Amino acid sequence: MLEINAVAAAVDPLQVRCGALILNAASARRSNLWQRLNVGLNGRLDALETAGEIPRGQGEVCRLDTPEEGIQAQRLVFVEIGERAGISETNVALSRAFESVARVDAVAVALATLPLALEAGTRSTVEAALLSAYRFDRFRTQPPTLGVSRLSRLLLIGGSDEAAAAAVVVVNATNRARDLQNLPPNHLGPADLAKRATVIADNHPRLSVEIHGEDWLRARGWGAFSAVAQGGAGSAKLIVLRHDAASPSRERPVLGLVGKGITFDTGGLVLKPARGLVGMKFDMSGAAVVLEATAAIAELGLPIDVITVVGAAENLPGAGAYRPDDVITARNGRTIEVRDTDAEGRLVLADCLDYVGACGATHVIDVATLTEAAGIALGDTHAALFGNDQAFSDLVRGAGEATGDRAWQLPLTERHRELLASAVADLVNEPARRLAGASVAARFLQEFVGERPWVHLDIAVVASRSSEQAGTGAPGGTGWGVRLLVEAASQLAAAVS
Numbered sequence: 001m002l003e004i005n006a007v008a009a010a011v012d013p014l015q016v017r018c019g020a021l022i023l024n025a026a027s028a029r030r031s032n033l034w035q036r037l038n039v040g041l042n043g044r045l046d047a048l049e050t051a052g053e054i055p056r057g058q059g060e061v062c063r064l065d066t067p068e069e070g071i072q073a074q075r076l077v078f079v080e081i082g083e084r085a086g087i088s089e090t091n092v093a094l095s096r097a098f099e100s101v102a103r104v105d106a107v108a109v110a111l112a113t114l115p116l117a118l119e120a121g122t123r124s125t126v127e128a129a130l131l132s133a134y135r136f137d138r139f140r141t142q143p144p145t146l147g148v149s150r151l152s153r154l155l156l157i158g159g160s161d162e163a164a165a166a167a168v169v170v171v172n173a174t175n176r177a178r179d180l181q182n183l184p185p186n187h188l189g190p191a192d193l194a195k196r197a198t199v200i201a202d203n204h205p206r207l208s209v210e211i212h213g214e215d216w217l218r219a220r221g222w223g224a225f226s227a228v229a230q231g232g233a234g235s236a237k238l239i240v241l242r243h244d245a246a247s248p249s250r251e252r253p254v255l256g257l258v259g260k261g262i263t264f265d266t267g268g269l270v271l272k273p274a275r276g277l278v279g280m281k282f283d284m285s286g287a288a289v290v291l292e293a294t295a296a297i298a299e300l301g302l303p304i305d306v307i308t309v310v311g312a313a314e315n316l317p318g319a320g321a322y323r324p325d326d327v328i329t330a331r332n333g334r335t336i337e338v339r340d341t342d343a344e345g346r347l348v349l350a351d352c353l354d355y356v357g358a359c360g361a362t363h364v365i366d367v368a369t370l371t372e373a374a375g376i377a378l379g380d381t382h383a384a385l386f387g388n389d390q391a392f393s394d395l396v397r398g399a400g401e402a403t404g405d406r407a408w409q410l411p412l413t414e415r416h417r418e419l420l421a422s423a424v425a426d427l428v429n430e431p432a433r434r435l436a437g438a439s440v441a442a443r444f445l446q447e448f449v450g451e452r453p454w455v456h457l458d459i460a461v462v463a464s465r466s467s468e469q470a471g472t473g474a475p476g477g478t479g480w481g482v483r484l485l486v487e488a489a490s491q492l493a494a495a496v497s
C-alpha cells in the first residue's frame with residue numbers, strides 16, 4: 001500500500017525529510033531554489049550544471065546523492081519538464097523520475113516546480129508514481145527483485161489530498177484493467193470477464209450486473225454477436241453493468257459504454273498468420289477498460305447513470321465457426337454479408353451498440369481494439385477517435401487531453417458507407433478494397449447507433465506495448481482509456497446539470 005500525504009505549499013522542499021526529492025530542473029533553474037540548492041550542496045550544483053550533467057532535454061532525469069547537511073532529502077532527482085509540456089509529457093517525465101528511484105521508500109515531489117496547476121499536478125504525480133510501479137508477476141515462480149518498486153510513502157509538497165484520493169481511485173482502476181489485459185487467454189475467457197464484472201458489482205451498492213449466455217442472445221435476435229460466438233464452443237457472454245447514481249444530473253444524461261471483449265482473436269476461419277496471433281489476448285482491452293472505468297465512476301460517486309455493455313467471446317475457427325459468405329441478421333434487423341471472419345469486433349459491437357441505445361443511453365462511447373489501420377495511421381501516441389456529434393467528440397477528445405489518454409479524430413463520411421455496399425445484403429463486414437480501414441470500421445458501427453451522440457475509440461495499438469517499445473512503464477496492457485472515460489463521465493454529468 002502506498003501512503004500519500006499532501007504537504008503545505010509553504011513548506012520548504014529542502015526541509016522535507018525523505019529518501020528522494022523530485023524537482024523539475026527547468027523550473028528550479030529560474031527560481032531562487034537553484035541558489036539555495038547550490039549552497040546546500042556546497043557549490044556542487046553549479047559545477048555539475050557547467051559540466052552539462054543536469055538534464056536539459058525534455059524528460060531527462062539525473063540523480064544526485066546529498067550527504068550535505070542543508071538538505072533533508074537523501075537524494076535529489078532533477079527531471080527536465082519544459083514550460084510548454086502538457087499532461088502527457090509531464091506524466092512520462094515524472095514516470096522516468098519515479099523509475100530512477102524505484103528502490104527508495106519515501107519520495108517527495110515539489111509540485112510548485114511542475115508546469116501544471118495544483119489539481120493537475122497532484123493527479124499527474126500520483127499517476128506517475130502508481131502507473132510506473134505496476135508490474136504483472138502473477139505467473140513468475142521466482143519472485144522478481146530487479147525493478148520492483150519499494151515506494152511506500154509519497155509526499156506531495158504543495159499538493160491536494162482530495163485530488164490525490166481521486167487520482168488513486170482512477171489509477172488503481174487503470175492498473176486493474178492492465179491486470180485483466182495481461183491475463184493469458186487460457187486464464188481469462190469470456191466467463192472470467194463476466195466473473196470480474198460480478199465482483200465489481202458486488203463491491204459497490206450503486207452497481208448491478210446481468211450476465212447472459214448464447215441461448216439468450218440467439219433467442220433475442222442478436223445475430224451478429226451470435227455469429228462470432230458460434231466458433232467458441234458456447235463460451236460467449238453478454239455483460240451488462242449498470243451504475244445508478246445517487247443524484248443523477250437534472251436532465252439525466254445516461255452514458256452508455258460499450259467494450260469489445262474478444263478474449264482471443266485467431267481471425268476465425270480467415271485464420272491470422274502466426275505473427276498476427278501473438279498479442280491477440282489484448283483483444284479484450286476495450287472490455288477491461290469500460291468495466292474498470294465503471295467501477296471507478298461508482299467509487300468516485302459521479303452523479304451520472306451509466307450502462308456498460310461488453311460482448312465477450314473468443315473468435316475461433318472450427319466446425320461450428322461462421323464463414324465468409326454467410327449472411328447474418330443483426331439485432332437491429334440489418335443484414336450483413338460476412339466477407340472476413342477476422343473483422344469480428346464490429347459484428348459483436350454492432351449488437352451491443354444497438355442494445356445500449358435500446359436501454360436508454362443518451363450518449364455512447366465504445367472502446368475497441370478494432371483495426372490495425374488505426375495504429376498504422378496514428379502510431380502509439382494517439383487512439384483513433386470517430387463520432388457523429390462534434391460537440392460530444394470534442395468533449396471526449398478533451399477529456400483525453402486532460403488526462404494523458406490522447407486521441408485524434410479521423411473522418412467518418414458517406415464515402416465510407418458506400419465502401420460497405422454488399423451484392424447480397426445491406427452491408428458487408430469488410431470491403432474488398434482496403435481503403436481507410438479504421439474509418440470504414442467506424443462507419444460500419446455507425447449503422448447501429450442511431451442518432452444519439454456517439455464516439456468510437458479505436459485503441460488497437462495504444463492498448464498494449466511490447467517490451468522493445470520505447471517509453472515508460474511495464475510491457476503489456478496500458479489501461480488506455482480508463483482515465484479518459486472517468487473524466488468524460490464527470491464532464492458529461494457537469495455539462496447538463
Ligand code: BES
Nearest residue numbers: 283340342343369370371372373430460
Ligand atoms: N483485433 C483485430 C485488430 C488488431 C490487429 C488489434 C492488430 C491489435 C493489433 C481485429 O479484429 C482485426 O482482425 N482487424 C483486422 C480488420 C480486417 C480484417 C478488416 C485488421 O486490422 O487487419
Ligand code: MN
Nearest residue numbers: 265342343344
Ligand atoms: Mn479480428
Ligand code: MN
Nearest residue numbers: 262265283345
Ligand atoms: Mn479482433
